[in-house]
């Protein structure tokens with residue numbers, strides 16, 4: 001992808017990497033951030049958490065088509081008639097929703113230094129291991145925010161920009177403590193995307209997705225969760241999950257539908273970038289960019305991750321969708337460029 005660091009002029013990045021916390025920590029594991037945080041990585045293999053599901057098909061067929069992400073709200077709202085199973089709003093969402101698997105290669109989070117959690121000390125450029133990657137991440141968060149601000153404006157809705165928080169190892173978030181082992185994630189409580197840029201190394205080596213557009217897809221996916229949050233979709237899905245915790249995962253679950261929608265929204269952004277690149281060489285996509293995004297979508301599919309971690313595939317443990325589904329929904333958004341085509345909640349086929 002062609003880009004210029006000057007594109008990033010909106011102050012959409014919060015750099016906490018200079019705070020001294022946990023440098024050199026690998027991202028050897030992956031977490032399921034449950035109903036609180038929208039993460040890029042699927043899991044399965046016994047990972048807990050995830051958003052509620054199973055009820056999606058009940059309301060889906062009756063909902064009007066064509067509402068896209070701005071209409072899906074109605075359909076999700078209709079599902080509030082589901083019997084309330086949980087009396088309380090749930091305990092500490094972080095401890096109930098997050099269930100980190102143990103990976104031999106991952107350092108224990110408790111062993112990490114405490115200093116610097118959550119403080120915003122920017123890393124001096126001279127100490128940045130990859131200043132170009134930092135610039136690129138800045139460009140992507142700025143550009144995705146720009147695109148969604150415009151789309152919301154067109155729909156007569158207000159969009160509040162999200163920020164990309166760069167950190168190393170661990171950091172405080174409005175959703176509890178963020179660890180790089182979780183992979184990139186979005187916290188709806190503070191409206192911010194959290195990325196340890198070290199993940200992109202793992203994206204290339206462990207998940208088989210190298211290249212700048214693979215990285216762009218990851219950030220755009222998390223910004224997709226922000227879009228869902230601004231529209232109130234995430235909150236409604238989370239409430240349903242609290243009412244119906246037994247249906248937190250599975251191939252048709254609301255969690256999977258929410259994640260696939262975020263993939264589709266990433267595709268909508270990619271379409272916009274492609275379109276603008278047609279008339280502006282400084283923003284042109286390179287050959288292979290879309291393939292890089294598709295490789296990333298495929299690499300973080302539930303089935304791919306389950307297979308690599310447990311050796312088998314268990315659809316009941318799906319939280320993010322299969323590799324094929326993630327590619328399909330990214331492509332749906334990329335092909336049309338319209339969020340109207342991202343209504344995974346009413347889609348008869350995921």
Ligand SMILES: [Zn+2]
Pocket residue numbers: 038039040041221222225259262
């Ligand atoms: Zn996600």
